[in-house]
Structures are given as C-alpha cells and as structure tokens.
Amino acid sequence: MKNSFFKISLAGDLGSGKSTVGAILKERFNAEIVSIGKIQRKMAAELQMDTCEFNKYQESHPEFDKILDGKLAEYEKVEGNFIFDSRMAWHFVPSAFSVYLVCDGKEAARRVIGANRTDESYEDEETAFSRLQLRRQREQKRYYDFYNVDITDMSNYQLVVDTTHLTVEQVAEEIIAGWKKYLENN
Numbered sequence: 001m002k003n004s005f006f007k008i009s010l011a012g013d014l015g016s017g018k019s020t021v022g023a024i025l026k027e028r029f030n031a032e033i034v035s036i037g038k039i040q041r042k043m044a045a046e047l048q049m050d051t052c053e054f055n056k057y058q059e060s061h062p063e064f065d066k067i068l069d070g071k072l073a074e075y076e077k078v079e080g081n082f083i084f085d086s087r088m089a090w091h092f093v094p095s096a097f098s099v100y101l102v103c104d105g106k107e108a109a110r111r112v113i114g115a116n117r118t119d120e121s122y123e124d125e126e127t128a129f130s131r132l133q134l135r136r137q138r139e140q141k142r143y144y145d146f147y148n149v150d151i152t153d154m155s156n157y158q159l160v161v162d163t164t165h166l167t168v169e170q171v172a173e174e175i176i177a178g179w180k181k182y183l184e185n186n
Helices: 018-029 036-046 051-059 063-077 105-114 125-147 168-185
Strands: 007-012 032-035 082-085 097-102 159-162
Touching: 007 018, 018 032, 018 082, 018 168, 032 036, 032 063, 036 051, 036 063, 036 082, 051 063, 051 125, 063 082, 097 168, 105 125, 159 168
Parallel strands: 007 082, 007 097, 032 082, 097 159
Antiparallel strands: none
C-alpha cells in the first residue's frame, strides 16, 4: 500500500467546484491547499489583466507556466496532506490521487456568476458560458502545445466525478471513497 498521506489533485471543468470541494477536503484531512489558480490570478493582477486576458497572454509567454509547473513538481518529494487545485497537478505530482470534476457548461456559468469573484465577472450567464468555453479551449491548446498533453483525456485521471447535480458534500464523499479504494488496491 502507498503512503496514507492525503495527496490529491483536483482538475476539472471551469466552475465544476474544485475550490469549494477542496475547502471541504482541507478541513476533513487537515490538508494544505495548493491553488495554482490563485497564484495565476495573482500574476494576472500584477500585470493588470483579468484571468481570460492572462490565459491568452500565457499562450505566447510560456515562462509563466514554467514557474507554476515548477512549484507543483516540488511537491512530488514533499510528505504531507495536500490538495492540488490545478489543471496539471496530475502530470507534475504523479503520486497524487488524480480527480477530474466534470460540470455542464451552463451550470458552470451559473456557479461562476454566483461566486461573485472580483477578478472574474460577467454581464450574464450566456456571456459567462461563452467566455468560460473560450478560456477552456485556450488552456487545452496551451497545455497540448507546451507538454503534448490533453487535459480533457479522462484516462489521465483515477476518478471522474460529474458535479452538475451533486452537492459539494456529495462530491467530497465520492472523492474520499475513491481515494480509499485507490489506497486499498495499491
């Protein structure tokens, strides 16, 4: 059996609940959250860009991804309870139990608007939906171009959870059950 640290990577669709579920798991396992999205948002703010603008900017400035990826890769050697809220943690921290959260795009747009993020605002759900789709396409292309990796290939993940019609508590329970099963089988 592998070590019993709670080391998990949460990837997924935009608005699928990664941050909210991560907060629940943090409390349950006394884990530290490593949020690449928060670090990325901080970088964007420093450049006076919103998240979408920064994602586009990163397409021609791979040095920002290299910084973020380097931070993730360091955790492969660190013992402890960690939750990686990142599209690429499954790739850079392969010892982590990898989870992908799926969500219907329209529901994701409603969630993102409801989150009232100061660095990511939209006029209405339709605008949110289309901008989130565009952002996702850019991320998918960027990671494929930089690493030859398809972040939407579900075989990259040990557990896939559709969060569209689940509460965050139900999603957290599915992840915990999947992680325990993974530990039992490895």
